[in-house]
Amino acid sequence: xxEVTVLIPSLLxxxxxGQEQLRLDVGGGATVAELLDAIGGGFPxxxxxxxxxxxxxxxxxxxxxxxxxxxxxxGLATPVAAGQELMIIQSVAGG
Amino acid sequence: xxxxxxxxxxxxxxxxxxxxxxxxxxxxxxxxGLWLGTSTDRSNxxxxxxxxxxxxxxxxxxxxxxxxxxILVGVRSEHWGPTVAHSDDLGATWSEPENGAITFPAxxxxxxERVWQLQPDTAERPGVVWAGCEPISVWKSTDGGEHFELNxxxxxxxxxxxxxxxxxxxxxxxxxxxxxxxxxxxIAMSTGGVYRSTDGGESWEPRNRGIGADFMPDETPEFGQCxxxxxxxxxxxxxxxxxxxxxVYRTDDNGDTWTSIAEGLPADFGFTMMxxxxxxxxxxxxxxxxxxxxxxxxxxxxxxxxxxxxASWTRLAEGVVEPDYNVVLRDAASVDTAExxxxxxxxxxxxxxxxxxxxxxxxxxxxxxxxxLCVRAAAVEL
Numbered sequence: 062x063x064e065v066t067v068l069i070p071s072l073l074x075x076x077x078x079g080q081e082q083l084r085l086d087v088g089g090g091a092t093v094a095e096l097l098d099a100i101g102g103g104f105p106x107x108x109x110x111x112x113x114x115x116x117x118x119x120x121x122x123x124x125x126x127x128x129x130x131x132x133x134x135x136g137l138a139t140p141v142a143a144g145q146e147l148m149i150i151q152s153v154a155g156g
Numbered sequence: 157x158x159x160x161x162x163x164x165x166x167x168x169x170x171x172x173x174x175x176x177x178x179x180x181x182x183x184x185x186x187x188x189g190l191w192l193g194t195s196t197d198r199s200n201x202x203x204x205x206x207x208x209x210x211x212x213x214x215x216x217x218x219x220x221x222x223x224x225x226x227i228l229v230g231v232r233s234e235h236w237g238p239t240v241a242h243s244d245d246l247g248a249t250w251s252e253p254e255n256g257a258i259t260f261p262a263x264x265x266x267x268x269e270r271v272w273q274l275q276p277d278t279a280e281r282p283g284v285v286w287a288g289c290e291p292i293s294v295w296k297s298t299d300g301g302e303h304f305e306l307n308x309x310x311x312x313x314x315x316x317x318x319x320x321x322x323x324x325x326x327x328x329x330x331x332x333x334x335x336x337x338x339x340x341x342x343i344a345m346s347t348g349g350v351y352r353s354t355d356g357g358e359s360w361e362p363r364n365r366g367i368g369a370d371f372m373p374d375e376t377p378e379f380g381q382c383x384x385x386x387x388x389x390x391x392x393x394x395x396x397x398x399x400x401x402x403x404v405y406r407t408d409d410n411g412d413t414w415t416s417i418a419e420g421l422p423a424d425f426g427f428t429m430m431x432x433x434x435x436x437x438x439x440x441x442x443x444x445x446x447x448x449x450x451x452x453x454x455x456x457x458x459x460x461x462x463x464x465x466x467a468s469w470t471r472l473a474e475g476v477v478e479p480d481y482n483v484v485l486r487d488a489a490s491v492d493t494a495e496x497x498x499x500x501x502x503x504x505x506x507x508x509x510x511x512x513x514x515x516x517x518x519x520x521x522x523x524x525x526x527x528x529l530c531v532r533a534a535a536v537e538l
Contacts, residue, residue: 073236105254110236113267114259121235154234 062086063143067096069107070150076107087143093124094137096147111149121154178535180492181246182500183227184508184522185213185530190229191522192247194538198498198512199519207247215487216532217274219300221282225536228285228301230271238268240287242301246536258287258295258304264311266291272329273487274301281338290327292319292345296357307357315348315362315379322346322382322401329486330386336393342386342411349381350398352411363411368403371447385429385486391436397466399429399441399486406466417466422453427486428501432514433493437465440472440491440499440515442484455479459489459499459515475518476509485529492533502528 067083074081077100085096094116101108111122116137118124124131125148131139141147182193182201189206190213208231215230227247232238240257241250260266273288285301288294293311295304310328319326327346334340339356342363349364362379369381382401389395394410397417403424405414418424423443432438440461445453452458457480458473482505489501499515502508506525509518510533 106252109239109256109259110233113237114256114262115265115267117267119235119237151235 063088065091065096065141065143066146067100068146068148068150072151073107073110073149076110077104087141090140090142092137093126093131093139093141093147096141097137121152122149123152124149178494179538180494180498180533181218181225181227181536182508182510182521182533183216183218183229183531184502184525184528185216185229185487186502186506186526186528187212188526189213190216190247191525192227193521194246195510195521198494198510199521201510201521203522204247207250208241212529214529215271215274215287216530217276217285217301218532218534218536219276219285220534220536221276221279223537225534226300228274228276230274230287232270238270240271240274240301240304246538253302257297257302258289260293261306264306266293270325270327272327273331275331275333276301277333278335280335281333284333286331286333286341288328288331288343288345290325292316292326292328292348294328294331294341294343294357309353309358310343310351310360313351313360318348318380319345320347320380330383332386332388332396334388334393340393340410342388342396344383344386344398346384346401347380347382349379349383350386350411351379363407364414365412366407366414366416367398367400367405370402384427387429387431387439389436389439390432390434395436395465397429397431397439399426401425402447404429404441404466417462420462420467420469421460422471425450426484428484428489430489430491430499432497433491434497435463438463438514439466440489441469442489442501444483450483451481452483455481457482457484457503459501459511459518461515472511472515472518474516475511475520477507477520480505480507482507485527487530488528490531490533492535494535498533500531500533502531504528 184191191205193201193203195201217228219226241252269290275286277284285297294307297304330344332342351360398405404418430440460469482503492498499511504527508522
């Protein structure tokens with residue numbers, strides 16, 4: 062099955078049933094947004110933590126695709142292929 | 157309002173002086189979490205917390221209607237955004253709707269930034285809870301705060317493009333439904349000022365005549381003021397008190413006109429405004445020196461109370477540690493509904509004070525917390 066692996070930050074694991082990573086079937090490919098839609102469908106509260114209700118990635122949440130910041134690529138429209146790894150992680154914020 | 161015209165409203169929520177078995181709940185929202193305390197004397201508390209560690213808690217509502225206690229909190233993480241949670245067991249467990257209690261409809265193309273106010277309506281309207289939010293918006297729940305609906309009358313208001321942002325953000329921070337008329341609601345926003353609806357929230361009109369805006373070229377605009385907090389008189393719902401960004405005011409005509417009641421205060425700047433839950437004419441403020449000098453006057457932190465609608469003020473600082481150079485933010489002060497009324501406030505330095513005698517004496521009940529953003533208290537049934 063053509064899958065991608067999505068790494069869940071520890072603070073949000075209670076919202077994914079404790080799962081540290083999720084494996085998603087991307088078929089012939091999907092965008093980051095489509096993957097987040099799929100995860101949010103199963104875990105709506107997780108979805109709200111990562112993106113706001115307009116669909117925008119929250120300012121201090123970063124997503125790396127095989128180590129590259131998707132904001133420096135095509136953002137949430139960045140294509141993801143089977144075998145790749147998506148890391149969701151909080152960035153530097155607060156005082 | 158003539159002297160001697162102040163009355164006391166009978167309130168079934170009051171404890172009628174029988175405080176022997178009363179438990180008092182004190183909820184303290186800070187920049188990094190929530191603390192919950194219970195007490196039998198409003199001086200010695202047992203606290204739990206921090207709940208929601210590393211989340212700011214800018215708003216709290218304690219709903220004691222329906223014979224139960226529900227704590228509603230606005231929660232906001234710098235990383236993971238805002239949400240509303242509630243607890244029906246004094247904070248032992250928390251719930252939030254999977255899809256969020258407050259979510260902007262898609263057509264608005266807006267996203268919730270922060271929940272500034274969670275205000276249960278009167279006992280005659282059980283289940284109704286109001287929210288004031290950033291971006292500037294007002295919301296109404298009819299299910300006890302689990303789901304809110306955006307007030308479209310305010311969202312689509314033609315003034316929206318001219319409303320501004322105070323330092324803390326552009327928010328509707330005060331929502332005051334009238335106990336005498338379900339169609340009358342007053343709100344306050346920073347910046348924009350006071351708005352009133354008399355048709356249940358279908359339409360809103362600015363009600364700022366007499367309130368200054370010394371940070372604008374026109375110092376008495378129709379709207380645009382930075383009204384920091386408004387409280388409604390207990391007996392006369394057409395009487396409200398306002399702490400402005402410079403100026404303390406009272407209206408006797410439902411907000412149509414405002415007159416200064418700042419004389420007798422050491423400063424007319426500040427953030428808080430509280431009104432007595434039953435007795436007309438009694439209100440409390442915490443003065444701050446000025447916009448340009450945001451500390452208590454002379455570093456001497458004190459609450460001031462009027463018992464005559466603002467004609468005169470009494471300084472109350474017994475038990476308050478001095479000096480203190482921290483401000484008390486707009487929702488970091490509150491009263492309960494017990495008899496005598498409790499008065500509570502917390503500073504940006506993290507000290508929380510409680511008074512069981514209307515502010516005559518204070519006891520520090522928490523110290524060295526993160527910045528206190530919101531304080532709410534109530535007599536509750538356990």
